[in-house]
Amino acid sequence: MSWAGKILRVNLTTGEVRSEPLNMDWARAYLGSRGLATKYLTSEIDPTVDPLSPANKIIWATGPLTGTMASTGGRYTVVTKGPLTGAIACSNSGGYWGAELKMAGWDMIIFEGRSPRPVYLYVENDRAELRDAAHLWGKSVWHTEATLKAQHQDPLIRVSSIGTAGENGVLFAAVVNDLHRAAGRSGVGAVMGSKNLKAIAVRGTLGVGNIADPKAFLQITAEKKKVLADNAVTGQGLPKFGTQVLMNVINEVGALPTRNHRDSQFEGAKDISAEAMATPRASDGKPQLVTNQACFGCTIACGRVSKIDQTHFTVENKPQYWGASGGLEYEAAWALGAANGVNDLEALQYANLICNEQGMDPISFGATVGAVMELYEMGVLTKEQLRIEAPFGSAKALAYFADITARGEGFGKEIGLGSKRLCEKYGHPELSMSVKGQEFPAYDARGIQGMGLTYATSNRGACHLRSYTVASEILGIPVKTDPHTAEGKPELVKAFQDATAVFDSAGICIFTSFAWGLADVQPQVAAACGAEFTLENLSTIGERIWNLERDFNNRAGFSAKDDTLPKRLLTEGARTGPAKGLTSKLGEMLPHYYEIRGWDANGQLKPETRERLGL
Missing domain, CATH: 1.10.599.10 (Aldehyde Ferredoxin Oxidoreductase Protein, subunit A, domain 3)
Structure with a gap:
């Protein structure tokens, strides 16, 4: 049985951290990660609870294949009642954090209550304790991860944390691990922030044991890795182009939502596509894309690592963004780009960096900006309210909105509510392109x-x-x-x-x-x-x-x-x-x-x- 067989329960109100056995009947009925965490959550909270109240709970959960030799076995989920929707929220992330938790000997961590002050959870194998996070509060995801690694003198610690968006109650705040992998949707980061929980730092050296049939598992996972390698999408398309391979494809079939879904094709799609990311820039002769990257145990490696143009207006006086970092995925490139009519690839990368750095879902953020731009063009919102001209296609407005939303400043507070609440507030609920309060992705x-x-x-x-x-x-x-x-x-x-x-x-x-x-x-x-x-x-x-x-x-x-x-x-x-x-x-x-x-x-x-x- 490849479950660790135990969970960590953390009462943030009292500071108590304790281990308890995993409910194996539930594990057999719901498998793990998303299913098992949902079973725990729905068994323990009132469905009508306020998502941002101490009575809500939030769970980090791995699956039985997390941390094993199964290809892509690095995933974990964050499950809670979501503040953006009021519905079940289950957000999935890759990177290395999930495997680290499993190798520390835990299937999941359940947080309940609310801490009276900012804290982070430190987990080292079977040792777990809450520690003060006052020095991390108000800091970015990137700063938090670097600080915790230095503080514990261990560069191999894996960190799952929130940035300023989660602290400020942005309703689509994300939980970010490994700098640019995220449990991104439904506002799980806002729930984390509401509990004064800044981060979970994990170091696991126990490995994953208890495989039911180790010999068969080695053979079968090897066979299935070959299936991935031989497939045109997982073996060729995604490694080479990432999910951004879809930009021109979806545009050509007339299903690329553009300018808040007013149109279904974007004339600037080619400028923000995978091909554009790989094309040398006129300014420095270098492409935005540096290389691809894989999560734990992944044989696909669809992740993007990109480097922004140092002369671009968004970063000309911000050298902290000049290095290589997480690059655009398709959904983010669409939401920051076509959804707003913006075809400036460097501006999209800048907004994407801010979303990674401060922990925001780029889909909901970008789609909400699309609604703002439509309201601006209708004359419902003005330059005086927004502090900037914001017609469709404005790269400057996009970058400005990313900054103020992450910081919770000015009109950024309104954008942080998501498009449903924002459009209702300004009298046009029909302009929110969402279901149950969550914004559409790129189709x-x-x-x-x-x-x-x-x-x-x-x-x-x-x-x-x-x-x-x-x-x-x-x-x-x-x-x-x-x-x-x-x-x-x-x-x-x-x-x-x-x-x-x-x-x-x-x-x-x-x-x-x-x-x-x-x-x-x-x-x-x-x-x-x-x-x-x-x-x-x-x-x-x-x-x-x-x-x-x-x-x-x-x-x-x-x-x-x-x-x-x-x-x-x-x-x-x-x-x-x-x-x-x-x-x-x-x-x-x-x-x-x-x-x-x-x-x-x-x-x-x-x-x-x-x-x-x-x-």
Whole structure:
């Protein structure tokens, strides 16, 4: 059994830190990471709790494959009730922190209460204690990580922390580890900040033992790594171009949301693409992209390391940003770029650096700026309010907004509320491109119909990673489906949602699903955890996790009325491209989706569904 078998429970109010055994019945039913942490959270908190109150809890969790030889086995999740949405929040991150926690001998850490003063948790194998973080409060993620490594005289310590965004209550604040890997969405960083918890520093030297069948595990993981290496996406496209390979592809199919979803194609897409990142600049003859980078145990290496142009207006007097750091991923490049009509690649990289440094989700930040720019062009917001002219396409406004939002200054406080609250405040709720309060990622629901259903039904608010039907509808993985039709999409979305829950809960990266199906994951889980994890069992576990999350949201007050999309996508046809004239066909898909999910017309679990899944 590749679970560590114990969890760390930290009461921030009293300062008590104690170990307790992992509930193995729950581990077998929910696997680990996302699923297992959600089971703990939903069993321990009132679904109607204020997300920023001491009564909310927040959990860092690994999966049974985290820290093992399974490819991409470095993932961990942060699970809580999210302040941006009021729904279940489960945010996933790579890097090295998750594997370090597992190698220290822990499956998860549960934080409860609120500390009376800033603290961080120090974990060294089975030793764990809360320590004063007054000297770290008000500091960036980058400063916090460097300080803790120097303070403990150990450069191999791994740090998961918040920056000023989490401290200032930005509702889409992220938790960042390894400088530029993040549990980015749904405001998990704001919950961390509300508890006066600055960081978790971990050093683990115990390794991961207890593999059920070590010989079989070595053989199977080696075979599955070869599957990844031989695949065109995981073996070639992602290592070479990263996720940014999608920018021109999605633009060409007419599904790149542009200028707050007014358009579905961006004339400047080529200027902010993977190809542009790799093209030498006129200013210094060097490309922005330096190299690719991998997380723990990853054989794909899709991460980007970039170096900003030192002469660019954003950094001309800021040498601290001149070195190589985390580069643009597709979702961030879209949200900071096309969503705002900005095609200045260096400005996008600067805003991305600020999001990494101070711990903000670049998707929600960028999409909220898109709403601000539309309100500015409508005359609802003025230069006097914003302290800058902010039409679509303004790179200067984008950079300025990144700075003031991270610091919680001026209009940055309004942007930090997210687009739903901001647009409601200024009288135009229809301009928030969000579901359940969380902003859309980089796919237009009119040009890729399955993504519309994905967004509407996602348990953590609009999200692509919960059901990436783009794989099928655009890339033809595992089979090609027509992106413009509603036919078959409920079944496709459900299958992706259930499978993704298993990938996340096992502790591996969802990008492996470009090459792997559940049939590839199952033998790895079985060799690590035991023969009971059959393909049928894993499929049921995925469905159980999805329905557990849904049930929590229902008890928190969500219902069928919240499974919808902004009016713009339901009534305004795409203006250009292959999807010209199309609107989202959500109304056709949703009733059948409820039916195959085993939910009633109000989106509630039917008694027989609850019984079948053991909920």
